[in-house]
Amino acid sequence: MSPPTPCRRRALSVLTAALAALLCGLAPPAAADDGPPDWTARPAGGTDRDARPYVYLEGTPGTVLQDRLTVTNSGRAPLTVRLRGDGRAGGWIRFAEGTVTVPARTRADVPLALTVPHDAVPGDTSGEAVATGGGEEIRVPVRVRTVGPTLAALGVEDVEVSGGTIRYALVNRGNAMLRPRLAVRAEGVFGTLLDRPERPLPLELAPGRRVERTEPWPDAPALDAVTVRLRVTASGGARDEAEASATYLPVVPVVGGGLLVLGGLAALASGVYRRRRTGRAGPQPAPDARPAVQPEPPEQAGPPEKAQLPVATEPLLKAGAKT
Numbered sequence: 446m447s448p449p450t451p452c453r454r455r456a457l458s459v460l461t462a463a464l465a466a467l468l469c470g471l472a473p474p475a476a477a478d479d480g481p482p483d484w485t486a487r488p489a490g491g492t493d494r495d496a497r498p499y500v501y502l503e504g505t506p507g508t509v510l511q512d513r514l515t516v517t518n519s520g521r522a523p524l525t526v527r528l529r530g531d532g533r534a535g536g537w538i539r540f541a542e543g544t545v546t547v548p549a550r551t552r553a554d555v556p557l558a559l560t561v562p563h564d565a566v567p568g569d570t571s572g573e574a575v576a577t578g579g580g581e582e583i584r585v586p587v588r589v590r591t592v593g594p595t596l597a598a599l600g601v602e603d604v605e606v607s608g609g610t611i612r613y614a615l616v617n618r619g620n621a622m623l624r625p626r627l628a629v630r631a632e633g634v635f636g637t638l639l640d641r642p643e644r645p646l647p648l649e650l651a652p653g654r655r656v657e658r659t660e661p662w663p664d665a666p667a668l669d670a671v672t673v674r675l676r677v678t679a680s681g682g683a684r685d686e687a688e689a690s691a692t693y694l695p696v697v698p699v700v701g702g703g704l705l706v707l708g709g710l711a712a713l714a715s716g717v718y719r720r721r722r723t724g725r726a727g728p729q730p731a732p733d734a735r736p737a738v739q740p741e742p743p744e745q746a747g748p749p750e751k752a753q754l755p756v757a758t759e760p761l762l763k764a765g766a767k768t
Contacts, residue, residue: 483520484547486576486583489513489554499586500574502559506591510559514540514574514585518547526578528555533651534572534589537561559589567593568620568652595621597681599650603657606673606691611660613675613687617650623679624649629660630676633669643678650679666693 488497489512502510518524525546530538541556557574574585598619605612617623625646631639639662648656660675674688 484516484518484524484526484579484581486514486516486526486574486585488585489515499588500557501588501590503590504561504592506561506565506593507563508561510561510589511556512559513554513556514576515552515554516545516547516576517552518549520579521549523548524578526576528557529575529577530572530587531575531584532572532587534559534570534587535574536572537589538572538574538587559587561589561591565591566620566652567591567595569622571622571651591620595619595681597621597623597679597683599623599625599677599679599683600685601675601677601687604673604675604687604689606662606671606689609662609665611662611673611675611689612657613660614655614657615646615650615677616655617652619681619683620652621681622649622651623681623683626678627660628676628678629673631662631671631673633666633671635669638666638669638671639673643676667695669693 488500490497500512500514502512504510514528516524516526523546525544527544528540529543530536537559539558539560541558545553545555547553568591570589570591572587572589574587576583576585596619598617600616600618601613602616603612603614611629615625625648626643627646628643629639629641630637646658650656670690670692672688672690674686676684676686678684
């Protein structure tokens with residue numbers, strides 16, 4: 446067999462290179478070593494299964510309370526995390542280190558100190574501990590109870606009734622966390638229109654917080670004068686009531702029809718008023734329609750004598766009488 450010519454060798458080289466490129470394209474890509482960071486942040490203590498859902502601290506005003514936040518890095522590369530507090534109670538937190546670098550597959554417990562202000566009112570306060578790293582953010586709830594006498598005070602205000610909606614506002618005027626309950630009742634001209642028993646609302650009202658809410662009333666009347674009364678309660682003896690009035694009138698599409706309705710109502714009211722006036726007045730005697738008859742002068746036996754008639758006092762003579 447004769448050796449391959451230079452042209453054949455070049456063609457064989459090109460074919461081999463093309464086959465190698467095709468095999469490389471069909472091979473699965475290699476797994477990347479640097480993936481997104483895998484990490485968590487939670488209150489220290491316990492395991493992943495029985496971990497605390499939030500940081501809970503309790504103390505008197507002016508007390509410094511301590512706890513720890515656990516940051517676990519499950520990735521293959523070191524992770525740098527920034528720590529800060531957020532919310533009312535979060536503003537009371539100071540971390541031992543504001544920035545922490547956690548090696549790969551390592552857990553770090555970061556101490557934190559929470560100082561209860563000297564002017565803090567007794568009751569519950571909430572906030573968050575925020576950890577940011579690797580393009581992600583994890584928020585850990587923080588709850589603080591300031592020890593002292595608590596006051597549960599709840600108010601309902603700004604009640605308005607418009608169509609099929611009842612608007613109102615809830616205000617926590619005390620220093621304890623409240624979970625309000627609401628009861629609604631509406632009275633019309635002919636009786637009760639709405640009676641909803643007390644039920645818990647899906648919210649937690651922090652001290653000093655004000656929330657505006659609405660209550661649907663899809664079957665509101667078309668014609669009535671109603672008074673809507675709201676009653677709110679909460680644990681600790683908190684209770685308040687408020688009411689609002691509204692008038693429902695049917696919508697008349699034609700102007701003439703509306704005027705006719707108003708005219709009929711006015712005529713009806715006027716007729717009722719006249720009947721009431723007649724019923725209150727006493728009976729009056731009927732006037733005598735007969736004409737008054739003047740008495741005739743007596744007849745004289747002899748010829749009439751001329752007499753001087755007094756002025757404006759003598760009755761009139763009969764028509765045709767001779768003087």
